[in-house]
Amino acid sequence: MITSATPLEFAHGPAWGNRLALAPLTNMQSNPDGTLGDDEYRWLVRRAEGGFAMVMTCAAHVSPGGQAFPGQLGICDDSQLPGLTRLADGLRAAGAVSSVQLQHGGRRANTTLTGRPVVAPWGDPSKGAVALTTDEVEQVVRDFVDAAVRAEKAGFDGAEIHGAHGYLIGQFLDARHNDRTDRYGGSATNRFRIVHEIISATRAATSSGFQLGLRLSPERYGIALDESRALAAEVLAAGDLDYLDLSLWDAFKEPYEQQHQGRRLIDHFMDLPRGDTRVGVAGKILDAAGAQECLDRGADFVLIGTAGIIHHDFARQVLADPAYRATEQPVSASHLTAESVGPRFLEYLSTNWDDFVA
Numbered sequence: 001m002i003t004s005a006t007p008l009e010f011a012h013g014p015a016w017g018n019r020l021a022l023a024p025l026t027n028m029q030s031n032p033d034g035t036l037g038d039d040e041y042r043w044l045v046r047r048a049e050g051g052f053a054m055v056m057t058c059a060a061h062v063s064p065g066g067q068a069f070p071g072q073l074g075i076c077d078d079s080q081l082p083g084l085t086r087l088a089d090g091l092r093a094a095g096a097v098s099s100v101q102l103q104h105g106g107r108r109a110n111t112t113l114t115g116r117p118v119v120a121p122w123g124d125p126s127k128g129a130v131a132l133t134t135d136e137v138e139q140v141v142r143d144f145v146d147a148a149v150r151a152e153k154a155g156f157d158g159a160e161i162h163g164a165h166g167y168l169i170g171q172f173l174d175a176r177h178n179d180r181t182d183r184y185g186g187s188a189t190n191r192f193r194i195v196h197e198i199i200s201a202t203r204a205a206t207s208s209g210f211q212l213g214l215r216l217s218p219e220r221y222g223i224a225l226d227e228s229r230a231l232a233a234e235v236l237a238a239g240d241l242d243y244l245d246l247s248l249w250d251a252f253k254e255p256y257e258q259q260h261q262g263r264r265l266i267d268h269f270m271d272l273p274r275g276d277t278r279v280g281v282a283g284k285i286l287d288a289a290g291a292q293e294c295l296d297r298g299a300d301f302v303l304i305g306t307a308g309i310i311h312h313d314f315a316r317q318v319l320a321d322p323a324y325r326a327t328e329q330p331v332s333a334s335h336l337t338a339e340s341v342g343p344r345f346l347e348y349l350s351t352n353w354d355d356f357v358a
Helices: 038-049 078-093 134-154 168-172 188-205 225-238 288-296 306-310 314-320 333-338 343-352
Strands: 020-022 054-061 097-103 118-120 129-131 158-163 211-216 243-247 278-282 301-304
Touching: 020 314, 038 054, 038 078, 038 343, 078 097, 078 134, 097 134, 097 211, 118 168, 134 158, 134 188, 158 168, 158 188, 168 188, 188 211, 188 225, 211 225, 225 243, 288 301, 288 314, 301 306, 306 314, 306 333, 333 343
Parallel strands: 020 054, 020 301, 054 097, 097 158, 118 129, 158 211, 211 243, 243 278, 278 301
Antiparallel strands: none
8 A cells, every 4th residue: 555655766866755745835935036035945944854755846937037926936047046056955954855846927927026028828918918929938948948957956856847827838728818820829739839848858958867747737727627638648658757746726626627527636637647757636635644545546646735834744744643634724823933934924824815824
């Protein structure tokens, strides 16, 4: 039986000591220029000390115009390398495998922060967004690849390409709006193309010891479940990824689309042939039993968000106690501060989630 404590090996990079990873979480604790902030360093290293096998950063923007929120970690310039190196070293010393999540905000980028026009696969006057040219899409691909190379140079064990949650890559997947007439829009093949290009180019540009993941949203954001399943099947079959990270929002729910209801969303992906690529799931996994249920349904690992904020040592507690469950929300500000949640992260949790901070 596979349990949370079972080690996990990959085609590239180091094995994980268990099946519990820290999900990439917006925390707004870095500096305005994208360099690592001390609070972000403490927050992440504390989770490595708490037993998570792999600790991933927040979404780190791969180009100056891609920044989506204040205090976002950047990986778009070599001036950010000293902080990234410090973080990679700190996570390794604390015993975790490390990864940077690579992201571009696209139409969700913040022009006030970036001082640059908002860009997207299509023009969107409501967001002040202009459509990328084909040459600019090709530059986006290079930006993701360059960021992965920078992550490896900093000493990270791997990187995850952020194709979920309606950010730029996810916007290309949006069948409702991406009606581009070049090779990056219209048909599913064309809308998927940027994902395949970033994966293959990143694999070619990094070493055989570099671990590469991809995060996808299986539904919503203009993505039909049948299409997300098709894209997942393609990237699993290609063999360039080490893992696919499915952001389910709730790992125990049924799909939104009525025609696919009757079984859980997770189950629509667990039967896909995966070769040597691992598949992980995230979404409201708040206790040891929930983590085990996801593994029993076929996931290779689980990614922990909320519970990892509330308890830096959630992973260690789960490994020690099969009945362990995270403290229910809301939790006190003093509790979160003791768990190395800094002031800006605390403010974000208080203002954006009405049930997180008491």
